Amino acid sequence: MSTKTVRTRLRDIYARSHTLSSEVQLLALQEAKAFVRQRHYSKIFPPHCLVNLGALDSNGELAAVAMWGYGVRPRHTIQRLFPSLGVNDYLELNRLCVRDDMPRNSESQFISQCVKWIRENRPDVKLLFSWADGLRGKPGFVYQAASWLYGGFIKTDLYVDEHGGPIHPRLMITRLGTRSRAEWTRQGFAKWKGYQFRYVKFLCGHRERKRLLRESPMRWRARGYPKKVDCRWWVDAGEGSRESREPPKLEGSGRFRHPAPFVACATDGLGQQT
Secondary structure, eight states, X not given: OOHHHHHHHHHHHHHHTSOBOXXXXXXXXXXXXXXXXXXOSOOOOOSEEEEEEEEEBTTSOEEEEEEEEEOSOHHHHHHHXXXXXXXXXXXXXXXXXXXXXXXXXXXXXXXXXXXXXXXXXXXXXXXXXXXXXXXXXXXXXXXXXXXXXXEEEEEEEEEEOTTSOEXXXXXXXXXXXXXXXXXXXXXXXXXXXXXXXXXXXXXXXHHHHHHHHHHOSSOXXXXXXXXXGGOOEEEESSSOOEEESSOOOOOTTOSOOSOOOOOOOOBOTTSOBO
């Protein structure tokens, strides 16, 4: 028996003794951030993380965190997908983080528990939205297993420094004042392109869901999900763009570790704007 097989079996045995609780609870923002910073590849958070949910393991220790809210352009995001909706009608999954020692499929189980909590405690929310980061080789298996609808993909950019640190295009503007080729090549960055895959979960009634599907410019479907083979990457290190067989090898949080300036937004205890 190979070392890898033994390691996998030991992990499965350990995981079976650490099951995820069937209940989720509301977390303080700083508690959620601390958990995610220790385990997630991205240490930078969007400015609006309004509903932060967690689940415990069988020993009563925090095992999973989901941070729901908005990105930097919430109105633009929702109205590109569903033109008749506004910011208060949806939540976006900003961060999902589950401990590595938890059983397989814990992410999908936790997502489903979060959906139930939001449905019961935030009846104003009509749908949930998320991106799967194809640039990191993630086509969205967690959403597929939880029966979310897939709505196609976009091609997105990411800059990577000489140490493998990721740099969001927005940070190029806020920190360097430009995204020009001359600047990122002068900095020694490589520019990567890849796919991001859209997913949505409707919480509204059947009639409104049908109306929203009709008005959306995207084709939402519960079949034809993307797989690993559908992730593609292009890299330009200053010598012209070429397709890569592998995703970028990313390390840490990148050169600009601090988030964009926070825009104050008053909320109540359930993340509703007041």
